[in-house]
Amino acid sequence: MTPSPEQPEKPLLITSELLGLPPYVVHPQDLSDSFNLVPGKIGSSIRQIDEETVVKYGPTVSLAEAEAMQFVSSHTNVQCPKVVGAYVLDGEGHIIMSYEHGKPLHAFWENASDKDKETVIEQLQRYLKEMRSIKGDYVGGFNRSPCVAGEFQWDYDHESDYEYGPYPDEHAFNDGIMEAISRARPWPANMDPESNGYNNTYRTRRLVHSLRDHEIVFTHGDLHAGNILVRDDLTVVIIDWGTAGFYPAYWEWYKATWHGPFKPSFIRQVERYIPPYWIEANIMNQIFNMILG
Numbered sequence: 634m635t636p637s638p639e640q641p642e643k644p645l646l647i648t649s650e651l652l653g654l655p656p657y658v659v660h661p662q663d664l665s666d667s668f669n670l671v672p673g674k675i676g677s678s679i680r681q682i683d684e685e686t687v688v689k690y691g692p693t694v695s696l697a698e699a700e701a702m703q704f705v706s707s708h709t710n711v712q713c714p715k716v717v718g719a720y721v722l723d724g725e726g727h728i729i730m731s732y733e734h735g736k737p738l739h740a741f742w743e744n745a746s747d748k749d750k751e752t753v754i755e756q757l758q759r760y761l762k763e764m765r766s767i768k769g770d771y772v773g774g775f776n777r778s779p780c781v782a783g784e785f786q787w788d789y790d791h792e793s794d795y796e797y798g799p800y801p802d803e804h805a806f807n808d809g810i811m812e813a814i815s816r817a818r819p820w821p822a823n824m825d826p827e828s829n830g831y832n833n834t835y836r837t838r839r840l841v842h843s844l845r846d847h848e849i850v851f852t853h854g855d856l857h858a859g860n861i862l863v864r865d866d867l868t869v870v871i872i873d874w875g876t877a878g879f880y881p882a883y884w885e886w887y888k889a890t891w892h893g894p895f896k897p898s899f900i901r902q903v904e905r906y907i908p909p910y911w912i913e914a915n916i917m918n919q920i921f922n923m924i925l926g
Contacts, residue, residue, distance in 0.1 A: 647721040649696040651776065652703060655718025655729060659688050677875075686717065687732045694726030694875070701775040701877035702730070709763040712870045733870045735862030739895040742858075749867055756869040757861070757906035761885070765908075767851035769879025772806040773799025781876045782854065782888070784810060784917075787817035787924050803849065803881050807841045810920060817924045841920060844913055847881035854878065856889040856907065858899070883910035887917045 648654055664680050677691035689698075699719035705711050714730040721727070735741075742750065773780050779796035788795055797813060800806040814837065824831040853860075854876030862870040876888070886907045891914065894900045903909075 645721075645723055647696070649700055649719055651700045652696070652716065652719055655720050655727075657718065657729075658720060658722065659690075659727065659729065661722070664688060664690060681732055682729075685732050686729060687714075688727055688729050690725055690727040692725055694728060695774075695778065695781075696721060696726065697775045697778040697781075698726075698875045698877065699728045699730075701874045702728075704775065705764075705871075705874070705877075708767065709760070711760045711763060712868055713874065714870075714872060733862055733864075733872060735864040735868075735870055738858040738861040738863060739899075741863040742895075742899070752867050753863055753869055754902060754905055756867075760869065760871065761906050761908075764853070765850045765882070765885070769849040769851065771799045771801055772803060772849055772878075772880055773797075774876075774878040775874075778878070780806075780809065780878070784921055784924055785813050787813070799878075803845060803847055804842070806881065807844060810841050811838055814920065814923055837920075837923065840916055844881065844883070844916060847883055847913075849879050850882050850885075852878060852880040852885045852888075854880065854884065854888050856885060857892070858895050881913075882908070883913035883917075886910045887914040890914060891918055891921065 646658070659682065663682070664678075677689055677694050679687050679689045681687045696719050699716045702713050703716050705713050706715065714733055717729040717731070719726070719728045738753070741753070745753070771777060777799045779785075780798045780800075785797040795816070797809045798806065800809055824834070826832075853871060853874065855873060856871070860871060860873045862872060864870065886903075886909050889903055889907055890900060894903060
């Protein structure tokens with residue numbers, strides 16, 4: 634009997650229960666042919682497939698990001714890309730969404746009038762008030778997915794698939810931050826309690842766990858000026874929801890300001906639309922520097 638030829642395996646397609654089946658799946662070859670590339674983050678690419686539609690795709694693109702955008706659109710007045718469909722194909726996430734026309738906030742700000750600037754800030758104030766009014770009962774990515782942030786991406790053992798959270802509360806989240814430090818910079822086992830290493834670890838743990846008693850609120854998690862677009866009609870659109878989830882109330886301020894505003898004076902504008910947490914941000918900047926080494 635002649636053995637039958639092996640059939641090629643079908644691509645593994647995973648979809649979101651919240652979003653349902655996508656209206657179509659973009660062929661991988663179409664993403665690598667002649668479409669215009671829009672700059673994306675590490676681990677993701679964005680390609681424009683027609684005048685009004687883009688696809689964000691890559692190994693770090695998650696269904697949770699699409700779910701977060703859908704949630705924002707249906708529960709708030711915050712403007713963000715409209716999700717057409719989302720799926721994971723052979724391990725790569727894909728989000729088909731509207732292409733948003735507009736200038737990044739830093740480009741808009743340079744030549745805008747004081748009146749137009751105030752219009753934009755007032756919108757951001759309303760957006761953040763709405764978002765932060767949505768409380769969470771866990772800490773982590775949207776729809777109880779793991780935490781997504783730079784603090785959780787450094788691993789001495791290079792276990793890229795290691796997941797942090799979601800966590801039941803802020804105390805457990807702080808334990809996760811300590812774990813992230815230890816995985817990025819492993820401490821020797823059985824250290825002498827009188828050693829500098831032992832006491833540095835003790836001080837670090839006490840520092841991290843001084844972050845407590847914060848409300849857990851819905852958070853974008855990367856609200857720098859490049860992720861805020863201003864349309865010609867001055868409507869503000871927030872993009873790139875890959876780090877969205879529920880985090881302690883200080884997290885939005887910390888993540889929006891940790892690498893500094895696009896111009897020094899703009900920190901005083903950020904302070905107007907995101908409640909500032911100067912002490913917590915200072916602590917987390919120290920922690921992030923420990924993780925980076």
